Amino acid sequence: MEQPIVNAQKAVERPQLSFWQIFNMSFGFLGIQFGFALQNGNASRILQSFGANVEHLSLFWLAAPVTGMIVQPIIGHYSDRTWNRLGRRKPYFLTGGILSALALLFMPNAALLMFLPPVMVGAGILMIMDASFNVAMEPFRALIGDNLPDNQRSLGFSIQTFLIGLGAVTGSVLPWAISHFMGTQTAAAGHVQPNVIYSFYVGAVVMIVCLLWTVLRTKEYSPAEYAKFHPEGTEVEQKQGLGEIVKDFKNMPVAMRQLGLVQFFSWFALFSMWVFASPAIASHVFHVDLKDTTSVNAAKAGDWVTLMFGVYNGVSALYALCLPAIARATSRKLAHSLSLTAGGLGLISIFFVQNQYMLIISMVGIGLAWASILAMPYAILSGSIPAKKMGVYMGIFNFFITFPQIINGFFGGWIVKNLFGGQSIYALVLAGIIMLCAAISVIYVQDGKDIKYAKK
Numbered sequence: 001m002e003q004p005i006v007n008a009q010k011a012v013e014r015p016q017l018s019f020w021q022i023f024n025m026s027f028g029f030l031g032i033q034f035g036f037a038l039q040n041g042n043a044s045r046i047l048q049s050f051g052a053n054v055e056h057l058s059l060f061w062l063a064a065p066v067t068g069m070i071v072q073p074i075i076g077h078y079s080d081r082t083w084n085r086l087g088r089r090k091p092y093f094l095t096g097g098i099l100s101a102l103a104l105l106f107m108p109n110a111a112l113l114m115f116l117p118p119v120m121v122g123a124g125i126l127m128i129m130d131a132s133f134n135v136a137m138e139p140f141r142a143l144i145g146d147n148l149p150d151n152q153r154s155l156g157f158s159i160q161t162f163l164i165g166l167g168a169v170t171g172s173v174l175p176w177a178i179s180h181f182m183g184t185q186t187a188a189a190g191h192v193q194p195n196v197i198y199s200f201y202v203g204a205v206v207m208i209v210c211l212l213w214t215v216l217r218t219k220e221y222s223p224a225e226y227a228k229f230h231p232e233g234t235e236v237e238q239k240q241g242l243g244e245i246v247k248d249f250k251n252m253p254v255a256m257r258q259l260g261l262v263q264f265f266s267w268f269a270l271f272s273m274w275v276f277a278s279p280a281i282a283s284h285v286f287h288v289d290l291k292d293t294t295s296v297n298a299a300k301a302g303d304w305v306t307l308m309f310g311v312y313n314g315v316s317a318l319y320a321l322c323l324p325a326i327a328r329a330t331s332r333k334l335a336h337s338l339s340l341t342a343g344g345l346g347l348i349s350i351f352f353v354q355n356q357y358m359l360i361i362s363m364v365g366i367g368l369a370w371a372s373i374l375a376m377p378y379a380i381l382s383g384s385i386p387a388k389k390m391g392v393y394m395g396i397f398n399f400f401i402t403f404p405q406i407i408n409g410f411f412g413g414w415i416v417k418n419l420f421g422g423q424s425i426y427a428l429v430l431a432g433i434i435m436l437c438a439a440i441s442v443i444y445v446q447d448g449k450d451i452k453y454a455k456k
Contacts, residue, residue, distance in 0.1 A: 030167035031210025037171030050119035062409030065402035067131035089139035096135030101204035103129035165317025172310035263400035265438030272431035315367025340439035343369020347432030
């Protein structure tokens with residue numbers, strides 16, 4: 001329900017929050033990322049089980065960023081204008097989490113709908129799942145901007161990134177762990193391996209539990225309290241509609257535009273990794289015929305990919321705790337650039353790997369980049385956008401995440417088929433080169449405040 005905010009005469013600094021208050025505020029993101037990791041590590045594998053060809057995978061994944069581009073600015077716009085008994089951001093990430101959990105339950109069971117092609121059902125559920133993740137994610141990022149003073153935001157985003165990494169590790173490793181303890185899981189043609197199905201069920205439960213933890217243990221500021229922190233122009237105009245998003249897009253800060261190029265390179269590379277890592281590693285490292293989806297070796301390759309995704313997310317979780325110190329010692333831009341360089345080299349190095357255990361080294365570099373991608377751009381951005389527009393600008397910023405994925409979705413599969421001769425390993429090499437471009441471009445971003453993250 002929209003309410004006008006009463007102006008205050010003098011701005012009041014938001015109080016410093018304790019570590020555990022920030023932890024509770026971001027704990028729900030652990031559940032979201034648990035489910036997101038299951039999607040990233042297994043969606044291509046599931047769609048291949050349903051009959052999708054490698055060169056078509058990026059097209060099936062295309063639905064995800066398209067829905068994100070539409071959903072996130074709208075959710076951000078309305079979450080800026082929502083205050084009800086549940087809160088300001090809570091209604092959105094709780095709704096998104098519930099819908100995501102339902103999608104996790106249905107996606108691996110798409111083959112049960114005998115009257116529809118499973119691959120199309122699976123792709124449709126993937127679209128719904130990613131749209132739901134998008135509903136939940138950006139309100140969480142805006143919550144950090146709402147509740148924390150500026151000098152705690154890098155800490156807030158780093159704790160959030162740590163929890164994202166922790167959720168992603170457990171979500172990524174779970175299919176491998178179930179297979180490890182139950183024996184390698186295979187399935188009949190056209191069906192998904194049982195360990196993957198069980199993992200998606202667990203992911204749905206974990207997501208709901210984590211979100212409820214944040215909803216029940218985190219306080220959002222009321223309109224009157226919020227006005228004390230932002231007395232200048234904090235009124236919510238009742239007649240503003242979705243057209244305001246276009247106006248906000250045109251008036252985005254300079255730093256946000258510059259970060260857009262960095263994000264374009266970063267997320268183009270990440271999309272290639274998520275889409276093509278499974279077939280690339282299966283064929284290049286495990287020497288699996290990609291048309292064979294029912295053999296034990298194919299199942300082992302798929303499980304190992306999910307375990308490697310767990311490795312890079314584990315590195316990300318630990319490195320996220322180090323990022324504030326690295327940024328203090330250097331700068332936010334340099335910390336991000338060095339991290340992206342490590343990620344680019346990690347992606348390129350997969351081409352030279354023949355032993356599956358050597359992939360761990362590649363994943364360390366990718367993990368460093370992933371941690372920084374989830375924290376540093378938002379820490380830079382949150383200090384350069386108007387407080388009353390935190391949600392909508394976080395949503396608009398998502399354009400620079402979804403647009404490169406859409407471009408990749410249209411052309412990634414074509415490039416693999418026609419330029420790389422169907423060898424998806426070269427898509428990972430290209431991704432590494434593009435991530436190195438991101439490392440260079442971030443040096444030129446104007447980080448106006450360039451806060452040195454003064455200790456509490």
